[in-house]
Amino acid sequence: MGKIRFGIVGIGMMGKMHMTNLQRNPHAEVVAVCARTASKVKAVQEEFGVPYGYTNVDELLANPEIDAIVVATGADAHKEPVIKACKAGKHIFCEKPLAKTLEDCAEIEEAVAANDAKMFTVGFMRRFDPSYAEAKAKIDAGEIGTPILFKGVSLDPDTVLPAHLEGVKNGIYVPWFIEMGSHDTDLARWFLGGDPEECFATGDAYVCKELADYNDYDNGFSLTKFDNNTTAYIQVGRTGTCSHVESEIVGTKGTIRVNSVPRKNYVSQFTKAGVVEECQESFLMRWRDAFEGEINDFVDCIMTGRKPETTAHDGTMSLKYCLQLHQAYLDGKKK
Amino acid sequence: MGKIRFGIVGIGMMGKMHMTNLQRNPHAEVVAVCARTASKVKAVQEEFGVPYGYTNVDELLANPEIDAIVVATGADAHKEPVIKACKAGKHIFCEKPLAKTLEDCAEIEEAVAANDAKMFTVGFMRRFDPSYAEAKAKIDAGEIGTPILFKGVSLDPDTVLPAHLEGVKNGIYVPWFIEMGSHDTDLARWFLGGDPEECFATGDAYVCKELADYNDYDNGFSLTKFDNNTTAYIQVGRTGTCSHVESEIVGTKGTIRVNSVPRKNYVSQFTKAGVVEECQESFLMRWRDAFEGEINDFVDCIMTGRKPETTAHDGTMSLKYCLQLHQAYLDGKKK
Amino acid sequence: MGKIRFGIVGIGMMGKMHMTNLQRNPHAEVVAVCARTASKVKAVQEEFGVPYGYTNVDELLANPEIDAIVVATGADAHKEPVIKACKAGKHIFCEKPLAKTLEDCAEIEEAVAANDAKMFTVGFMRRFDPSYAEAKAKIDAGEIGTPILFKGVSLDPDTVLPAHLEGVKNGIYVPWFIEMGSHDTDLARWFLGGDPEECFATGDAYVCKELADYNDYDNGFSLTKFDNNTTAYIQVGRTGTCSHVESEIVGTKGTIRVNSVPRKNYVSQFTKAGVVEECQESFLMRWRDAFEGEINDFVDCIMTGRKPETTAHDGTMSLKYCLQLHQAYLDGKKK
Amino acid sequence: MGKIRFGIVGIGMMGKMHMTNLQRNPHAEVVAVCARTASKVKAVQEEFGVPYGYTNVDELLANPEIDAIVVATGADAHKEPVIKACKAGKHIFCEKPLAKTLEDCAEIEEAVAANDAKMFTVGFMRRFDPSYAEAKAKIDAGEIGTPILFKGVSLDPDTVLPAHLEGVKNGIYVPWFIEMGSHDTDLARWFLGGDPEECFATGDAYVCKELADYNDYDNGFSLTKFDNNTTAYIQVGRTGTCSHVESEIVGTKGTIRVNSVPRKNYVSQFTKAGVVEECQESFLMRWRDAFEGEINDFVDCIMTGRKPETTAHDGTMSLKYCLQLHQAYLDGKKK
Numbered sequence A, B, C, D: 001m002g003k004i005r006f007g008i009v010g011i012g013m014m015g016k017m018h019m020t021n022l023q024r025n026p027h028a029e030v031v032a033v034c035a036r037t038a039s040k041v042k043a044v045q046e047e048f049g050v051p052y053g054y055t056n057v058d059e060l061l062a063n064p065e066i067d068a069i070v071v072a073t074g075a076d077a078h079k080e081p082v083i084k085a086c087k088a089g090k091h092i093f094c095e096k097p098l099a100k101t102l103e104d105c106a107e108i109e110e111a112v113a114a115n116d117a118k119m120f121t122v123g124f125m126r127r128f129d130p131s132y133a134e135a136k137a138k139i140d141a142g143e144i145g146t147p148i149l150f151k152g153v154s155l156d157p158d159t160v161l162p163a164h165l166e167g168v169k170n171g172i173y174v175p176w177f178i179e180m181g182s183h184d185t186d187l188a189r190w191f192l193g194g195d196p197e198e199c200f201a202t203g204d205a206y207v208c209k210e211l212a213d214y215n216d217y218d219n220g221f222s223l224t225k226f227d228n229n230t231t232a233y234i235q236v237g238r239t240g241t242c243s244h245v246e247s248e249i250v251g252t253k254g255t256i257r258v259n260s261v262p263r264k265n266y267v268s269q270f271t272k273a274g275v276v277e278e279c280q281e282s283f284l285m286r287w288r289d290a291f292e293g294e295i296n297d298f299v300d301c302i303m304t305g306r307k308p309e310t311t312a313h314d315g316t317m318s319l320k321y322c323l324q325l326h327q328a329y330l331d332g333k334k335k
Helices: A013-024 A038-048 A058-064 A079-087 A102-114 A132-141 A158-169 A181-191 A209-214 A290-303 A314-332 B011-024 B038-048 B057-062 B077-087 B101-114 B129-141 B157-169 B181-192 B207-215 B286-304 B312-334 C013-024 C038-048 C057-062 C079-089 C101-113 C130-140 C158-169 C183-192 C209-215 C288-304 C312-334 D013-025 D038-050 D059-060 D079-087 D102-114 D130-140 D159-168 D181-192 D209-214 D288-304 D312-334
Strands: A004-010 A028-034 A052-054 A068-071 A091-094 A120-122 A147-157 A194-205 A219-226 A231-240 A244-253 A255-258 A267-271 A274-276 B004-009 B027-033 B052-054 B068-071 B091-094 B120-122 B147-157 B195-205 B219-226 B233-241 B244-251 B255-258 B268-270 B275-276 C004-009 C028-034 C053-054 C069-070 C092-093 C120-122 C147-157 C197-205 C218-226 C232-240 C244-251 C253-260 C267-271 C274-277 D003-011 D028-034 D053-054 D068-071 D091-094 D121-124 D146-156 D197-204 D219-227 D229-238 D246-249 D255-258 D265-271 D274-277
Touching: A004 A013, A004 A058, A004 A290, A013 A028, A013 A068, A013 A290, A028 A038, A028 A058, A028 A068, A038 A052, A038 D013, A038 D068, A058 A079, A068 A079, A068 A290, A079 A091, A079 A102, A091 A290, A102 A314, A120 A314, A120 B068, A120 D102, A132 A181, A132 A244, A132 A255, A132 A290, A132 D265, A147 A158, A147 A181, A147 B219, A158 A209, A158 A231, A181 A219, A181 A244, A181 A274, A181 A314, A194 A314, A194 B207, A194 B219, A209 B068, A219 A314, A219 B147, A219 B195, A219 B219, A219 B233, A231 B219, A231 B233, A231 C197, A244 B091, A255 B038, A267 C028, A267 D130, B004 B057, B011 B027, B011 B038, B011 B068, B011 B286, B027 B038, B027 B057, B038 B052, B052 B057, B052 B219, B057 B077, B057 B255, B068 B077, B068 B286, B077 B091, B077 B101, B091 B286, B101 B312, B101 C028, B120 B312, B129 B255, B129 B286, B129 C267, B147 B157, B147 B181, B147 C130, B157 B207, B157 B233, B181 B219, B181 B233, B181 B244, B181 B312, B195 B312, B219 B312, B244 D028, B268 C130, B275 D028, C004 C013, C004 C057, C013 C028, C013 C038, C013 C288, C028 C038, C028 C057, C038 C053, C053 C057, C053 C209, C057 D312, C069 C079, C069 C288, C079 C092, C092 C288, C101 C312, C130 C183, C130 C244, C130 C253, C147 C158, C147 C183, C147 D219, C158 C209, C158 C232, C183 C232, C183 C244, C183 C312, C197 C312, C197 D219, C218 C312, C218 D146, C218 D159, C218 D219, C218 D229, C232 D091, C232 D229, C244 D102, D003 D013, D003 D288, D013 D028, D013 D288, D028 D038, D028 D059, D038 D053, D038 D146, D053 D059, D059 D079, D068 D079, D068 D288, D079 D091, D091 D288, D102 D312, D121 D312, D130 D181, D130 D246, D130 D255, D146 D159, D146 D181, D159 D209, D159 D229, D181 D219, D181 D229, D181 D246, D181 D312, D197 D312, D219 D312, D229 D288
Parallel strands: A004 A028, A004 A068, A028 A052, A068 A091, A091 A120, A147 A231, B004 B027, B004 B068, B027 B052, B068 B091, B091 B120, B147 B233, C004 C028, C004 C069, C028 C053, C069 C092, C092 C120, C147 C232, D003 D028, D003 D068, D028 D053, D068 D091, D091 D121, D146 D229
Antiparallel strands: A147 A244, A194 A219, A219 A231, A244 A255, A255 D265, A267 A274, A267 D255, A274 C274, B147 B244, B195 B219, B219 B233, B244 B255, B255 C267, B268 B275, B268 C253, B275 D274, C147 C244, C197 C218, C218 C232, C244 C253, C267 C274, D146 D246, D197 D219, D219 D229, D246 D255, D265 D274
16 A cells, blocks of 8 residues: 555644644655645645645545545634545544534534545544553553543643633634633543533633633633543633643542643752742643654554544534533523 | 640540640640540540549539640530530630531530630641641742632542441441541632632442442532632542542642642652652641641640631531532432 | 650750650650750750759769760760760760761770660661651562662752851861761661772862862762672762752662652642742751651660660761761862 | 755664654655665665665765765774765764774774764764753753762663673673763763763672673762862663663752653552552653754754764763773772
8 A cells, every 4th residue: 555645624733733743654645735825835835845735625625646634724614624525535634623513513423424434533632642542541451440530631821811812802712611621521531431411610711801701711610420420520721830731530449640740851950949840831742742643543544444543423522511511611600 | 824734525536646746735734634434534544644534524624724625526526515615714626527517516606706715726737737838828928829729639548438338337427528528628718718609519439339328428529619709629539549638729820739649758669660659648647747736826826815717617617618518419419 | 664864965956856855755854954054054944844954964974863865965075975974874865976086986885885784876867767767668678679779968058058167167177978978878888788898089169169278078979889799879068959868779679769859848839930849948857757756766765675776886887987988088189 | 955865874773763763854865774684774775765775885885875874883883884984075973882992983083083074973862852951951051050960870671681691691792881871971071061080980790690700780880070070970770670861960059850750651640559650661762852853953964064062072082981980890890
């Protein structure tokens, strides 16, 4: 089998990152990129040495040299390329969240089911992080007994707030329980093996108070009862001192933590203020291995015929849970 | 001023521990003990060199040589000695929880108010732990901005389960949200500066399943909205791998954690399994400084006339919150 | 048996600390103190409630009510009270280092041998620190195989430098390899079970350069070959960022570290600079349990007739090793 | 400028690793490989898609399409390809140690000097590890004052011993002070900014006792006085519980540690035995970023004309220091 030939739809930060990782994979090559602005398409083609460039996903999908696509557009623009690519019989790697509404998710699931001969997955890259993968393996091996509680904390540093507020003012509504939370909702389902039943959520726009005018918040705290008698605590925030994603899975016989102290690297420093360990600054650095791992796994699935673990339905269920958390937050505010 | 002369009511593990700490305090002496069983009273008198022994709190309170009492009986036996000691004009140090019902709390508060010339406090010793005290000082100094979230986790090792189940079967009903939780509810109020408004709780008798027959549980998870727009996550359990109490206070500008890794001491060991740090085994060891600190502070209050920070009302409010958590747990089970 | 009645010779910081710990021990009481200055003796008697006060050790030893003494004078003033107390048939707890010359050590050892019916020990309190005691127990249990290397690092914060320089200028010559090093030389012998054979040492007066004029230094680094084919690395310094004593014992099957990160307490703080853990500020705080443990153990030895583990000969051998390190340092400077 | 075209001399584990990293670099391509065994050359050509294969370095160097070579042969086979490549005017990246004798180093330095228009460096990849690079940057920025002590510990797990002993029996003599030590000697010079003056070393074949028959050892401990009044402690071993390289740089105002706890990833696990963090298993995993960083830096040097920081002379001085340590060890054994 020759190299898998990829087209990348959406060439922002995420699209470029997947491009770089695909170019590192000896079994894949990126042959096309697609975005709305012709000049950007051309610039990316030159920077990364990509032969074909398109401003229209139909043209890209019409190119018979393309085996697979990466959908890295904004979340509300996933549906069109995914459904069209299903009809065109391509393999599809879609960024998370799968979509912004459950209706869109349903349409996507239907299209994906009709294209079952091809591979489809959603980019919940945390599952491919070496630490999360090891945590899952240990849990599956029974090392902590039966999982009863998942705790997920996902924080961005407060430096992201001005840009986020600007976006919100311009109508880009991506509350953190949905945008960031989609990772934690996926992890909760993955580790607990159940689905959410009842949610309770609090929080507020504590630092960037203007967000409250848009039903948005900079910190959200939630507790969710699962249908298999387990529980998930999910906390999201944009006011951290660093980029910090930590998780804990409590079992009946032990507990596993991932990234409880978000060390930037192996340096510790003795100062008059104490022992200091600098923290993780950017999610791209933190998840570098995970991003590379997920796309390599997808290429491997295409090559071997193995189905990806994460399905379109996982994407739907993660979003459904996110929307529940967000609604629970809004309900709490009404009281 | 001479030494403060103490009588100790209740001479179980806690009573003896307070005795030892009082005997170490150069400004205090223990002159009397009181318990129901005469032989035990006599044994403790001999072991600790205590001149007076009583089997009846009235007799103890009638002794004019006694300035202050420590109430270390079971939680439902606090009310009687406290109210009588108030009437007798003694200083009173009462173990936590203040009582087991809000009605008892109200009676105690009333009696304490009428004995206002004397000192009264409740034994929330965590406030006197050097680490918690430092956390509070840092927070009061503004080091983490405004607190918005308290997370309290209090776990006992699963070795406590058989004895606990035995107790439950014998009618001793101390669900963990009330017994252990009283510390966390006090800390939540202390750190957040507000009171609980709405609670959501889950959990179950996951390991010691028989507890469910008694409306008891071995793990409880809860999220509580506070009246000052802050939130508390409180988790209690009896299935830990060690004795582990950790707390986190999240502020708008930083976060403080206490005992995130419950190290037993300063030893770390490199083994084939990895780097291992043994964990805290017993709460008496973990809180040794705190227990000594709280009683020393109480002695100091008596000597200087300064009022203890923790009031009878704090005891009431802590219990009220515990009962809310416990009820939220029961409500969740009914669905 | 009644309480062991102690006299304390030398009432500086160390003498007072031992006094406090003895007063906490239910089997001991301090009945006399002795120091050169009558006014200080009187002040200490009043502060601690001690019946007898002396300015002359002979008078103290002549008091038949005294069973045991603690020698807490300067290192060069240990010999006189120890030898006299041996002749007077008292139990003796002597601060470390045993003396400042090997000649004095020999005289002490001889006197102690002649007073063999009584207890004698040297105050190497680190052996009684819970972490060191656990490390020793694990090693004795074979958990790290055969020890082959001891690494000891003992640092004081640089805030001690001005007072130290002042002392040196006034003729108080206590180079760090001798003063602080005596603990590490004792630990090295304790953990490795051998004696030093050949030393190599470097270092300098890097920060407090004036010390070099007095053959003193603020940092000393050394490597020592032991007679049982093991090795010790000992590092002492007065320019730390905190008070930091850490040790490592490397065995053929594992390694144990003690206090690698000198955490002050259980607090960790997330700040923009990273995760910060404050460090140990004072040796009295760090070794509080150890100091209390060593004196309690000594009291227990007297009561039970068990001989203390640390002998006068250990004191001699520790000093001998210190002097070797110090000489190796001086030899290195001559080249 | 087109891509830099590399030839790789030596296609063992290290040669393949550099190949992979060069193939990931968008500015480089590997056009040739060279090794003694024709079948291996062919296999590697096919696995990695390399157009030219040689069994003779002269033929490789005669290929005008080759701009640069990576020398990844055994240490005693570095001299020939390096000197020939200098004469052929190629850029050269040479693995460490530079050679096995100072005579070979001298010849190499001479040849490199005569090829000064081209780039040359030695593969001390630790300098490119993000943590070491950050440590160096902090030190250069004065964060710890003046460095006075370097401590380097480099341990392999004892699982390497059987293969090592087999090699030694077959005449492959690479004592750890030379093989592994070359990294630490380079780091010591890099951080301290001086050169070794006097060494003292101990150690033994504690676990794999047969090594002693070959003047080899499984643990070496050393202290070295530097010509700028600083000191280096270097410890190497093959009996660790894991692959563990840690370093500490002590300055007059602070201390920096790298990899003090060799965590494998971000997982920590609560078990009955305590909190466990698994450790680094392989040096390839630990230094993945460093290896990629060093070759990327070399490519960048070629492209920009900037000279690599690590020179042939650094390679010589590192080896000289290694040989001093090894000799000091042997001298100690004679006594």
